[in-house]
Amino acid sequence: MNGKMKAIMKVKREKGAEICWIPTPKIGPKEVLVQVRVASICGSDLHIYDWDQWASNRIKPPRVFGHELSGEVIEVGDEVNSVQVGTFVSAETHISCGHCIQCRTGNAHVCRNFKILGVDVDGCFAEYVAIPENNVWKNDGSLPLELTSLQEPLGNATYTVLSDEIVGRTVLALGCGPIGIMAIGVARACGASTIIGVDIIDYRLNLAKKMGADFILNDKKEDIVDKILSITNEEGVDVLLEMSGVPSAIRKGFKVLRNAGRASLLGIPALPMEFDLSNDIIFKGVKVYGITGRKMFDTWYQVSRLLKSHRLDISPVITHRLKFEEFERGFELMKSGNCGKIILSQETKN
Numbered sequence: 001m002n003g004k005m006k007a008i009m010k011v012k013r014e015k016g017a018e019i020c021w022i023p024t025p026k027i028g029p030k031e032v033l034v035q036v037r038v039a040s041i042c043g044s045d046l047h048i049y050d051w052d053q054w055a056s057n058r059i060k061p062p063r064v065f066g067h068e069l070s071g072e073v074i075e076v077g078d079e080v081n082s083v084q085v086g087t088f089v090s091a092e093t094h095i096s097c098g099h100c101i102q103c104r105t106g107n108a109h110v111c112r113n114f115k116i117l118g119v120d121v122d123g124c125f126a127e128y129v130a131i132p133e134n135n136v137w138k139n140d141g142s143l144p145l146e147l148t149s150l151q152e153p154l155g156n157a158t159y160t161v162l163s164d165e166i167v168g169r170t171v172l173a174l175g176c177g178p179i180g181i182m183a184i185g186v187a188r189a190c191g192a193s194t195i196i197g198v199d200i201i202d203y204r205l206n207l208a209k210k211m212g213a214d215f216i217l218n219d220k221k222e223d224i225v226d227k228i229l230s231i232t233n234e235e236g237v238d239v240l241l242e243m244s245g246v247p248s249a250i251r252k253g254f255k256v257l258r259n260a261g262r263a264s265l266l267g268i269p270a271l272p273m274e275f276d277l278s279n280d281i282i283f284k285g286v287k288v289y290g291i292t293g294r295k296m297f298d299t300w301y302q303v304s305r306l307l308k309s310h311r312l313d314i315s316p317v318i319t320h321r322l323k324f325e326e327f328e329r330g331f332e333l334m335k336s337g338n339c340g341k342i343i344l345s346q347e348t349k350n
Helices: 043-050 053-058 151-161 178-189 202-210 224-231 247-255 277-282 298-309 324-336
Strands: 004-010 018-023 031-040 068-076 088-091 128-132 136-138 170-174 194-199 215-218 237-242 257-265 287-290 318-323 341-345
Touching: 004 324, 018 324, 031 088, 043 053, 043 324, 068 128, 088 128, 088 151, 151 178, 151 298, 170 178, 170 247, 178 194, 178 202, 178 237, 194 202, 194 224, 202 215, 215 224, 224 247, 237 247, 247 257, 247 277, 318 324, 324 341
Parallel strands: 170 194, 170 237, 194 215, 237 257, 257 287, 318 341
Antiparallel strands: 004 018, 031 068, 031 128, 031 341, 068 088, 088 136
């Protein structure tokens, strides 16, 4: 497909982004071209927009960023045989090599050589995006476009929750950003007994309540360690879902994790942190899982089936719907914390 398209780009090595007119991607023989209908803003997109240390070390402008999408395939490469024009799709954003030991042993989500859509290759904050056939996820036609655009981050939440037993467990979701509150919804749908949501922003805590949290605690306003121990009859929680990446919060989370409990860590501290490894992990005998991305493609099947079953409703997570051209407002909302997921649309604004 020839011609030009609109795209939100990181053009310069500085804060901000621009809408540019650039050539429509030319696909390779094993790629598909997707017309993007809706895209959602992720925390990593905010890092790129703000041009923090991670972004400045990783991103090589000019780059179209964004990676959470739902759209329609309008062109397929000559060697593509599993996807047809007209199919509505989303994308697994970790583009793995297929050859390293991780890829060959069922762990492609931690491929040693992976590239990320919208980070290392051009992404979906554009009218069109090129996606490798192996990364295409065919969407169930009964699901709304907005919800299918959230399957990638919902996959992070689902993998975090379901990395070990959850049925009948007491759960602490530490950090109630969009993935944190989706994790609360998954934990509720999958049989957790008691769920506690912790954040420092009341707006997000209210969303956590809507998604199924039994208790919500503001870490700025109360002693969450005492509160959580009181809620759990001094036993501590069975499961810690760490979504904040804040060192002080992580340390508190491990203090209230019971002996022989489980911690699944998705949040990423900005810098190395001090931690009482002996008393909070070794002597307590806890299991710790490092979570990155989603299992390819086990988690995608779980996510799609949860959504289709209607056991999991993530619609409360979507709090703002903006036009493509209003992306700057979207990033400012994210920085304030007074939002859930923000949807960018090429077509309409609600």
